[in-house]
Amino acid sequence: MLDIKFIKDNKDLVIKNNQSRGVDLDVDHLLSIYEKRNTLLQEVEAKRKLRKEQSKTKPTAEIIKQMKTLGEELKKMELDLKDQDQELNLLLWQLPNLNLSDTPIGKTEEENKIEKTVGEKTKFDFDPKHHADLGKELDLIDIEKGSQVSGARFWYLKGQLVELQFALTQYVWSKLITKGFTPLSVPNLVKERAMFGTGFFPAEKNEIYELQQKEESLYLIGTAEVPLVNYHADEILDLDQPKKYFAMTPAYRSEAGSYGKDMKGILRGHQFDKIEMVIFCKPEQSEELHQEILAIEEEIWQDLKIPYQISNACTGDLGIPAAKRYDIETWTPAQSKYREVTSCSSTTDFQSRRLNIKYKNANKNEFCHTLNGTGMAFGRALVSIMENFQTKDGVIKIPKVLHQYLSFKEIKKSS
Numbered sequence: 001m002l003d004i005k006f007i008k009d010n011k012d013l014v015i016k017n018n019q020s021r022g023v024d025l026d027v028d029h030l031l032s033i034y035e036k037r038n039t040l041l042q043e044v045e046a047k048r049k050l051r052k053e054q055s056k057t058k059p060t061a062e063i064i065k066q067m068k069t070l071g072e073e074l075k076k077m078e079l080d081l082k083d084q085d086q087e088l089n090l091l092l093w094q095l096p097n098l099n100l101s102d103t104p105i106g107k108t109e110e111e112n113k114i115e116k117t118v119g120e121k122t123k124f125d126f127d128p129k130h131h132a133d134l135g136k137e138l139d140l141i142d143i144e145k146g147s148q149v150s151g152a153r154f155w156y157l158k159g160q161l162v163e164l165q166f167a168l169t170q171y172v173w174s175k176l177i178t179k180g181f182t183p184l185s186v187p188n189l190v191k192e193r194a195m196f197g198t199g200f201f202p203a204e205k206n207e208i209y210e211l212q213q214k215e216e217s218l219y220l221i222g223t224a225e226v227p228l229v230n231y232h233a234d235e236i237l238d239l240d241q242p243k244k245y246f247a248m249t250p251a252y253r254s255e256a257g258s259y260g261k262d263m264k265g266i267l268r269g270h271q272f273d274k275i276e277m278v279i280f281c282k283p284e285q286s287e288e289l290h291q292e293i294l295a296i297e298e299e300i301w302q303d304l305k306i307p308y309q310i311s312n313a314c315t316g317d318l319g320i321p322a323a324k325r326y327d328i329e330t331w332t333p334a335q336s337k338y339r340e341v342t343s344c345s346s347t348t349d350f351q352s353r354r355l356n357i358k359y360k361n362a363n364k365n366e367f368c369h370t371l372n373g374t375g376m377a378f379g380r381a382l383v384s385i386m387e388n389f390q391t392k393d394g395v396i397k398i399p400k401v402l403h404q405y406l407s408f409k410e411i412k413k414s415s
Contacts, residue, residue, distance in 0.1 A: 033088050107316040117308075125392070128390060130265060167398075189218040245277070251272050312325075326343065348369050
C-alpha cells in the first residue's frame with residue numbers, strides 16, 4: 001500500500017506509475033475522497049470534544065436535550081466516516097507498488113529484459129521428447145487419473161519421479177539452511193486480511209480458491225509467501241540482522257487467466273509443491289538482499305547443470321506488490337524455449353504498510369522492507385530435469401548433485 005500523504009505530494013508520479021502498470025484508477029477521485037474524509041474527521045472530532053465538555057456540566061433539561069441531538073448527529077457522522085474510510089481503502093488497495101528505477105517499462109512479458117544467459121542450450125542428436133510423453137512411457141506421470149479424480153490440470157506423480165522430487169526437497173532445504181534461512185511449517189488456509197496484506201487481493205482474487213464458511217471465508221494459498229509475510233503482522237521487529245524464513249507448501253491456483261495454455265503435461269496446474277523464501281529487512285539492505293536471493297536461485301540451477309536465463313520483469317508483468325522482480329527461466333528442449341521456474345521480488349514497504357510491520361529505528365519505528373523468492377517450484381523443476389537429462393533410449397539421467405539423496409542415478413523403463 002502506498003502512503004496517502006505520498007500520493008498527495010507526488011500525484012503525477014503515482015499517475016505515471018499506474019499507467020506503466022496498466023492500472024486504470026482515478027487518482028484525483030481518490031484524493032478528493034481523502035479530502036472529504038479529512039474534513040468529516042475534523043467535524044467528528046469537534047463534536048466528540050463538545051460532547052465531552054457538555055458531559056462535565058450540570059445536566060439541565062436543555063443540556064440533556066442538546067446532548068441527545070448531538071449524540072444522534074455524531075452517530076450518523078461516524079457511520080459516514082466509516083463508509084468514506086472503506087471507499088478510500090478500496091481505492092488504495094488497487095494501487096500498485098512504485099517501480100524501482102531500473103525496472104523496464106513495458107506492457108507484457110514479451111517486453112521483459114533478458115539480463116544474462118548461463119549455459120549452452122542442451123543439444124541432442126535426436127528429437128527430444130516432451131516431458132509428458134516421457135512421463136507416460138516411464139510410468140511416472142498419470143494425467144488421466146488426475147483428471148478423472150479432480151478435473152483438468154491435476155495429475156499423479158509416481159515412483160522414482162516422486163523420489164526425485166524428495167531429493168530436490170532435501171537438496172534445496174539443506175542449501176537454504178546453510179544460507180541462514182529458518183524453516184517454518186505454515187498454514188495453507190488464510191484469512192482475507194492475509195491476502196489483502198500481501199497484495200494478492202483484490203487484483204488476483206479470481207486466481208485464489210475460497211472456502212466459504214458461516215463466519216469467515218478462508219483461502220487456499222497460491223504461495224507460502226502469504227503466511228510467511230503475515231507471520232509478523234502487527235509487530236515491531238528487531239532487524240539488527242534481517243529475518244530470513246522459508247517454507248514448503250502446496251500451492252493452489254485457479255489459473256483463471258490461463259485457459260488453453262500449457263494443457264499438456266505438468267507445467268501449469270491447479271496444485272503443485274513449492275519452497276518459498278521471505279526476508280524482512282531495513283530499507284537500506286533491501287537491494288543487496290534482493291541480489292542475494294537471486295544468487296541463491298542461480299546457484300541451485302547451476303548445481304543442477306541446467307541452462308537458464310535471467311529476466312528482469314517489465315512494469316506490465318510485475319503484479320501489484322512488487323517494485324522489481326527477476327525471473328529465472330530454464331531451457332525446455334521439447335518446446336525450444338525458456339520457461340519460468342523461479343522468481344524473486346522486492347516489495348519494498350508495500351506489504352509492511354498493509355500489515356503494519358515495523359522495525360525499531362534509532363528515532364522512531366518505521367516500516368520494514370519485505371522480499372520473496374522461489375526456492376523451487378517442483379513441477380517445473382521436474383520438467384527441466386526430465387527434458388534436459390533425457391537420452392535417445394528414453395532414459396532420464398539424474399543430476400550429480402542429487403545422487404547423494406537417491407539410490408539410483410537414472411530412471412529407465414522397467415523391464
